[in-house]
Amino acid sequence: MATEVVIPMLGITVEKGQIVEWLKDEGDAVEKGESIFVVEADKVTTEVESPASGVLAKILLPAGEPVPVLSVVAIITEPGETLAPQYTTSPKPKTEEAVVETSPQDAPAGLKPPAIGSESETIRIVPAARKLALEKGVDLANVSPTGPEGVITFRDIESASDSRPPQAGEAGTKASTLARRKAEAAGVSLEGIEGTGIRGRIMRGDVDQALRREGPEMQATPSAADVDTNFGRIILMDGMRKTIARRLSSSAFTAPHVTFYADIHMDPLLSYRESILDAFQDRYGLRPSINDFLIKAVALTIREFPLLNGAIQEDEIHILPNINVGLAVALADGLVVPAITDADNNGLLEIVRQRSDLVERALKGRLTMAEMERGTFTISSLAQYEITFFTSILNPPQSGILSVGKTRDELALVDGEVKVRHIASMGLAVDHRIIDGVVAAEFMRDLKKKLETPAFTFLHT
Amino acid sequence: MTAELRPNLIDSTEYDYDLAVIGGGPGGYVSAICGVRKGLRTVLIERDALGGTCLNRGCIPTKSFHYDTRLFRSAALTPVIRGREYLTLDVNQMVERKASVVNTLVSGLTALVNSRGVEVVQGEGVLESPGRIRVKRPDGSVVAVKVKHIILATGSKPYVPPFIGIDGKLVQTTDEILDDPGFPNKIAIIGGGVIGMEMAAIFLNAGTEVTLIEMLPDILASEDKDIREEMKRQLELRKAGIFLNATVKDLSIQNSQAKVTFQTKGDGNLKTTLADKVLVATGRAPVLNGIDISSLGLETDGPFIKVNRRLETNLPGVYAIGDLIGGIMLAHKASAEAETAVENILGADKGIDSHLIPRCIWGLLEIGAVGMSEEEAVQAGREIKTGRFPYAMNGAAHAMGHVEGLVKVVGDAGTGEILGVHILGAHATDLISEAVSVMAMEGAVEDLYAAIKPHPTLSEGVMEAAMDWNRLGIHTPKR
Numbered sequence: 001m002a003t004e005v006v007i008p009m010l011g012i013t014v015e016k017g018q019i020v021e022w023l024k025d026e027g028d029a030v031e032k033g034e035s036i037f038v039v040e041a042d043k044v045t046t047e048v049e050s051p052a053s054g055v056l057a058k059i060l061l062p063a064g065e066p067v068p069v070l071s072v073v074a075i076i077t078e079p080g081e082t083l084a085p086q087y088t089t090s091p092k093p094k095t096e097e098a099v100v101e102t103s104p105q106d107a108p109a110g111l112k113p114p115a116i117g118s119e120s121e122t123i124r125i126v127p128a129a130r131k132l133a134l135e136k137g138v139d140l141a142n143v144s145p146t147g148p149e150g151v152i153t154f155r156d157i158e159s160a161s162d163s164r165p166p167q168a169g170e171a172g173t174k175a176s177t178l179a180r181r182k183a184e185a186a187g188v189s190l191e192g193i194e195g196t197g198i199r200g201r202i203m204r205g206d207v208d209q210a211l212r213r214e215g216p217e218m219q220a221t222p223s224a225a226d227v228d229t230n231f232g233r234i235i236l237m238d239g240m241r242k243t244i245a246r247r248l249s250s251s252a253f254t255a256p257h258v259t260f261y262a263d264i265h266m267d268p269l270l271s272y273r274e275s276i277l278d279a280f281q282d283r284y285g286l287r288p289s290i291n292d293f294l295i296k297a298v299a300l301t302i303r304e305f306p307l308l309n310g311a312i313q314e315d316e317i318h319i320l321p322n323i324n325v326g327l328a329v330a331l332a333d334g335l336v337v338p339a340i341t342d343a344d345n346n347g348l349l350e351i352v353r354q355r356s357d358l359v360e361r362a363l364k365g366r367l368t369m370a371e372m373e374r375g376t377f378t379i380s381s382l383a384q385y386e387i388t389f390f391t392s393i394l395n396p397p398q399s400g401i402l403s404v405g406k407t408r409d410e411l412a413l414v415d416g417e418v419k420v421r422h423i424a425s426m427g428l429a430v431d432h433r434i435i436d437g438v439v440a441a442e443f444m445r446d447l448k449k450k451l452e453t454p455a456f457t458f459l460h461t
Numbered sequence: 462m463t464a465e466l467r468p469n470l471i472d473s474t475e476y477d478y479d480l481a482v483i484g485g486g487p488g489g490y491v492s493a494i495c496g497v498r499k500g501l502r503t504v505l506i507e508r509d510a511l512g513g514t515c516l517n518r519g520c521i522p523t524k525s526f527h528y529d530t531r532l533f534r535s536a537a538l539t540p541v542i543r544g545r546e547y548l549t550l551d552v553n554q555m556v557e558r559k560a561s562v563v564n565t566l567v568s569g570l571t572a573l574v575n576s577r578g579v580e581v582v583q584g585e586g587v588l589e590s591p592g593r594i595r596v597k598r599p600d601g602s603v604v605a606v607k608v609k610h611i612i613l614a615t616g617s618k619p620y621v622p623p624f625i626g627i628d629g630k631l632v633q634t635t636d637e638i639l640d641d642p643g644f645p646n647k648i649a650i651i652g653g654g655v656i657g658m659e660m661a662a663i664f665l666n667a668g669t670e671v672t673l674i675e676m677l678p679d680i681l682a683s684e685d686k687d688i689r690e691e692m693k694r695q696l697e698l699r700k701a702g703i704f705l706n707a708t709v710k711d712l713s714i715q716n717s718q719a720k721v722t723f724q725t726k727g728d729g730n731l732k733t734t735l736a737d738k739v740l741v742a743t744g745r746a747p748v749l750n751g752i753d754i755s756s757l758g759l760e761t762d763g764p765f766i767k768v769n770r771r772l773e774t775n776l777p778g779v780y781a782i783g784d785l786i787g788g789i790m791l792a793h794k795a796s797a798e799a800e801t802a803v804e805n806i807l808g809a810d811k812g813i814d815s816h817l818i819p820r821c822i823w824g825l826l827e828i829g830a831v832g833m834s835e836e837e838a839v840q841a842g843r844e845i846k847t848g849r850f851p852y853a854m855n856g857a858a859h860a861m862g863h864v865e866g867l868v869k870v871v872g873d874a875g876t877g878e879i880l881g882v883h884i885l886g887a888h889a890t891d892l893i894s895e896a897v898s899v900m901a902m903e904g905a906v907e908d909l910y911a912a913i914k915p916h917p918t919l920s921e922g923v924m925e926a927a928m929d930w931n932r933l934g935i936h937t938p939k940r
Contacts, residue, residue, distance in 0.1 A: 176903030181876050197902075204903055 002084055003052040005074035007039055007067060016131070017041040018066040019073060024056045030076060037063075037073070044336075046368045054078045061127060068134060071127035125152035132157040134189065139174060175202035182207045186234055241334060251396045255312075255431040259391045259403070262444040265452050266407050266422040269293055272454035280352075288352045294379055295325045295351050297450040297457055298402060299343030302377055305443045307435055309376045311397035317434050326375030326395065327355060329362040336362050337395055339375030348458060383407060389425035399431040400443075478504045480806065481594050481608040483586035483751065486513015488783030488795030489614035490570065493579040495803040504606065505579050506586035506596055508750075511570045513616050514784070515792040517563055522639045523659055525559040527823045530666035539862075550667055552644055559639065587751040588613065591776045610778050610806045613752060613766065614795065617784035620746040625651075625712050631719050632712065632739045635660070644669050645737030649721050651709055652742035653680035658692070658824040660740055665699050665825065672702035672734050674709060674723050681822070685834035685883040687849075687869055692885065695825045695865065704732070712739065747785045762787065770812040771805040772798055780806065794818050819897045821890040826866050829893025831900060832881030835871050844874045848906070848930025850922045850937060852886045857917035863887035868926035870896075870906055877905030882926075888919050895923055906930045 007017040020038040030036055035047035036056065050056075054076045061073040077083060123140050125133070129152050133140055140152065143160045147153040175183070175190050179202045183190050186207070193210045195202035211234060237245065273288060281287050302308045302323050310317045326339035338358035340351055361367050378395045381404035389405040405425045412421040426447075430440045450457040480496040482489045485507030496503035510517055533550045536542055574581060584596040584604075594606045619634035621627055629637045635656060644667045650657045653675030661671045673680065673696070680696075680703065681689050696703060706726035713720050719739040724731050747765050760767040760775040765787035772780050780802040783795030797818070801811045822828040838845045852858040852866040866886020872879050882896035899908050909927035914920050921936075928934045 177905040177908055178876060178878055178903035181905065185876070201902075 001078065002057070002081065003054065003076045004072045005036065005048075005051060005076060006070050006072050008048055008069065016066045016068050016134075019061060019063045020045055021063055022059060023047070026056055026059050028056045029079075030054065030056050040365075041069070044365070044367050044369050044372065046370070050076060052076045054081075057081075057083050065128070066131065067127040068130050071130065073127070123152065124150060126154060129154045129157045133160075134191075139191070174200065175207075176204060178204045179207045186211055187236055188234070238333070244334060247396060248393050251394045255394050255396070255399075256433060257391070257394060257429050258432045258435075258437065258440070259427045259429040260437070260440045260444050261389055261425055261427045262448050264424045264426055264448050266424050268452050269454045270407075270422060272458070284349055284352070286349075286352045286356060288348060289355070290383070291327060291379065291381060292348060292352045292355055293451070293454065293458065294381075294402075294404065295327065295340055295343050295355065296348055297447060298377065298379060299323045299325050300457065301443055301447045301450060302400075303344045304446060305439060307439060308400040308430070308443060310399045310434055311376070312399070312431065312434060313397070320376045322374075322376065324374045324376045326378040326398075327359070328378060328380040329359055331363065331365075336367060336372055337375055337378055338362055338367050338371045341374065377401070379404065383424065389427050391427055392429050394429060394431055399434055400440075401429050402447075403427040403429065475607070476502075476592075476609045477606050478502045478580075478608045480504070480610045480612065480803070481506060481586070481606060482612045482614055483588065483594065484513065484614035484616055484748075484783075484785075485509075485511040485574075485581070486614060486616045486783065486795065487515045487792035488616070488785075488799050489513065489612070490574055490579075491796040491799035492612045492614060492782065492803055493574065493581075494577045495800050496806075497578045499803060499807055501610075501803075501806075503579055504608070505574065505581045506584060506594070507581065508583070508585040510567050511574060511581070512563075512567050513614075513792075514618075516566050516570065518636050518639060520792055521563060521566060522559050523635070523663070524823060525562050526555060526639070526642065526663045527659065527666075529555045529558065530663050534666040534668075535862075550644065552642060555642070556640060585751050588753075588757060588779070590757070591778045611780065612799070612802050612806075613774070613779065613781040613785055614783050614799070615748040615750065615752065615785050616795075617745040617790060618748050619741065620744045621741050622709070622743055625709070625741055627741065628714075631714055631717070631737075632741065634741050638738075638740055642667075643738060646670060647672070647736045648738045648740060649674065649719065649734055649736035650740045650742055651721065652740075652744065653677070653703070653705070654742065654744065655681070655820075655822050656742040657740075658822055660742060661696065661701060662823065662825045665696075665701060670700070671696075672704070672736065674704045674707045674721065674734075676706070676708050678706055680705070681828070683834075684820070684822075684828065684830060685869060685871075685881065686836060687867065688828060688830065688834075688883050688885045691865075691867065692824055692826060692828070699825060702734070707732075745784060745790055747787070771810060772802045772813075773805065788815060789818050789820065791818070791820070817897060817901055819893050821893065823890065826885050827887065827889040829884040829889035829891070830882065831893055831897050832879065833871060834881055834883065835869070838871050838880045843880060845871055845880060846874045846930055847871050848926045848928065848934075850926035850929055850934065852919070852922060854925070854936050855917075855919060855922045857919050857921070858887065860917060861887060861919075868892075868922045870909065870923075870926045870930045872906035872930050877907055879904065879906055879909070882909075882923070884923070886919075886922075892919055892923055895920065 017039040020040045022037045024030055024036045030050040032053040033049050036050045038045055038047050056074060057077040058075040061067060132154060138157050138160045143152050143156050145152040146156055182204050190202055193202050193206050196206055197203040306319045309323055310319050322342050323344045324339040324341050325343040326337040328335055328337050340354045343351055377398055378401040380392045380401060383404050383406045387405050390403050392401045392403045394401050407422050407424040409420050410423045411418055428440055428444050479501035480503045482492045482505045485505055489505060490511055493503050493505040537545050537548050582596055584598040587595045589595050592608060594608060596604045619636055627634055647670040648664050649672045650661055651674050653673050657673060658681060661673055664671050679689055680693060707723045709721060709723045711722040718735050718737060720733055720735050721739060722731055722733045754761060766774055766781040766785050768774050768781050768786050772782055774781050782798035782802050784790045798813055801813055804811055816832055819831045835847055848870040850868045853864045858864050869883040871881040879900050884892050906927050910924045914924045925934050925936055929937055
C-alpha cells in the first residue's frame, strides 16, 4: 500500500515548511526511519525520516517551495506496487496539478490538523493551492473544486481569491469585495476574522478591527530602505515572532516570576580564563568564553538543586533527567535558545564545542528543532551591553532563567586598601509556584561561590 | 384605528407598555411593528392619520400629481396620439385620485399595523418625563401611560419664514397646494431644494409658468454638479425662471396676484415677480407638539432634537427618529432609524450610515443618488475615478422616448470603493436601489458590472457607467 510522506508538524506554531534538499531520488529504496529529505521552517532545518520502508515512488514537491505542514510531498510504495492513478495519470506535468494533499482527517494519526481554517469535511487540495489559499485567506469550504475527483486546484483558489467580484455560479464569498481588498492591501488573511455582516459576511470594518487588534508591531529592526515607511504601517508577525509572542505571554501570565539578584566577583573567573585561554586554544583550536564557564557552573549548581531542572505538568513537577542549558542567541529578527546537552556531565571542552557550533548555526538559521526544544534551563546574557542587571521571562516549561548583566568596575575595600573589582550582577528568575525563595537564594549563593572559585569548580573539567 | 388603553395603573411599578411610539409616520409605524415583532408590548400614538407626512401630505400625494401631470404632458406631446391639441388636465379628478390613493394606502396601513398586533391610540401624545406619556384623546379625555421606552417620531411640517403669511389660497405650502393646486398661469416657488424641484416639475408639466427663487448659489445644493447642471438645463429648456443667490424680502398681495420682492447677491438689486400663486418651499421644521423641550430639558441640535449615534436623546430611554432629528428628511431614513432605535432599545449599539441613504427627487427628470458627489469625494481627499453613461446611448431609453439624463459613478481609484452613484433620468429613483444594495454589501465599482443585466433596460446604464469607470465601456465611444 502506498504511504504518503508529509511535511511533519515542525512545532506548534509552525505553519509552513520548505524542503531544502531531497536526500533520496525517485526510485530509491528507503528504510523506515531513514532520513529522506531536509525541511526548513522558521529558520530551523530538520531531517525528516521515512514513515515506511519501500520505494520512493514519486516526489511531489521539489525543493525550494514552502508549503503548509502536513502537505503530501512524496509517495512511498511497497516494492512491486504500482502507483495509484491520482499520482500518475495527471495529464499535466506541473506539480501543482499533479499533487494531491488530503484533508487533516486523512493525515497520519498523531499529527494535529493544520490551523488553516474551517474545513470540516474531507477536502482534497494540491499543496500549491493550499499555500495560495493560506496567503489569500481563502476559506477552502467556499472553493468549488474543478480538479479530478473533486481536488481543489491552484486555479480554483486563484478564482476564489481574485479581486474580481464573484461570478454567477461561483460559491458565495464570505467577505465583501471591499473587505477582501482591504485585507489584501494590508497583507492580512481573512482567516479567523469574525464577520459581522449578514450571515457572518466579513465586512471592511471587521478587517479594520482585526488590524487594530494586531496592534502595534512588535518588530523594530528597520532596514535602511524601510525608514521612510517605518511608521503608519503594519508588520505581519512571522512564525518566529508569533512563537516568541505566544510563549512569552503565556509564560508571563502563567508562572509567577520572582527574580533574585546577586553580585558576582568576576576577577577570579576572568583571571582563570585568561590563564588557560592560550593553552586551551593551542590544544583544541577553540576559545572558551565566559558563557562557557557560566553554563558549566550553572549546570553543576542545578545538579544540587534538581527543582531548577523541573517542569510543571499539570499537578506534577517533572524533574528532567538531563541538564541541558540553553543560551539565548539574538538574531536580526528574533531570538533562539539552543541548548548544550548534559552540561553538568560534559567537560568544558565539550561545552565549548557545542556552544560555538550552536551559536554559529543559530546565526545562519541552521538549528534543528530538537536543539531548540531540549533546554531545561536558560542563560540570557546582555553582558556585551551597558545593562547592569535585568529580569527575564521564563522559557516554558522551564522553571529557571539566569540573566547576566555586564561586568563593571567597582571599588572595594580589600585589606584596608581601596581596590577595583570586576563585578557582574546576575538575576535568577524562577517559577515561584515550584521554587521557593530560599531555594533560589541558596542556588544563587552556590552559583556565586562556584564562579568566584573557578579553579576548584572547573577542577575536573 | 383606536384601541382601548389599559387602565392607568397609578403608583404601580408595572409599566403599561414596553414601548410607546409618538407619531405614526414611516418612522413611527415601523418602530411599532419592529417593537411588536421583537416581543415588546407596544403602543403607537397618532393624533391624525397613520402614514404621516409621507402618505398624507408628502411623498405619495406629490407622486400622484407627478405622474398625472407627466402623463398629461406626454400625451399632449406625443406624435402618435391624435386629437391631443384638445387635451386638458382635470384638476378635480387629479385631487380626487390623489385622495383615493392616500385613502387606500392609509387604510391599508392601518389594517397592516393592527394585524401586527400594534395597539394604536388616537390622540396627541405628550411626553411628560422619561417613562411617562399623557395622551389627549379626541373626545377631550386624557390618559396617562407608563412605559419603559419611548420613541419620538413626530415628524416635520413646512417651515415658513416669519415675514411670509400663508393664506392657503394665493400663498401656500405643500400642505395646502396638494389639495388645491389650481394650476394657474404663473407660480412663483420660493426654494430650489427637493420640494421646490418636485413642485416645479408638476406645475411645468401642467403648463404653468414657473419662477424659482433660491437663496443658495445653486438648486439642489447637495447633489453632484453634473446632475445639478443638467437639471438646470432641463428647467431652462422649459422656460422656467431661475433666480439663484436670491433672498426673498417681501411678499404682498396685489389685485389677486402675489408680488414677491427679492434681492440677488451679485448686483444687490431688488427684483420683483408677480405670480398667480406662491409656493413656499423653504424647508421643514420639526413638529414639537407634545414635546416641551425646555421643561423636559431635551437637548437640541438647531431646531431639531439632538440624539446620539444610537438615536437616544439626552433623556434616558427616550429615542427620537426621522424628520424630528433633521438630517436627510426622507421617509426611508425614518424607517431605517426606526428599526435601529428598536434594536438599540433591546441592547444593540447601532447607528445609521447616512452615507448609504439614497436620495430620490422627482423633478423634470428623476434623480436617484447615493453617497458622495464628485466634489465631496475630492474634498474628502479621495483619489477618485468617475465613470458615466448618457441615457442617449441606451436602447431602452430611446424606445421609451426618455433619452435625457446620465448615470455617473464616483469610485475610489485604488480600492474600487463606490463613493457615490448619481442617476438623472427616467426611473432613476428605481435604478439607484441597485447601487445602494451593492454599496451596502461593500461591493466595488466592478461589482456593478459583474452580473449580467437584462436588455433592453435602463439598468444597463448603471452597468455601462461602472464599466466606463474602468474604461471598459462597450456602448460608449472610446475615450
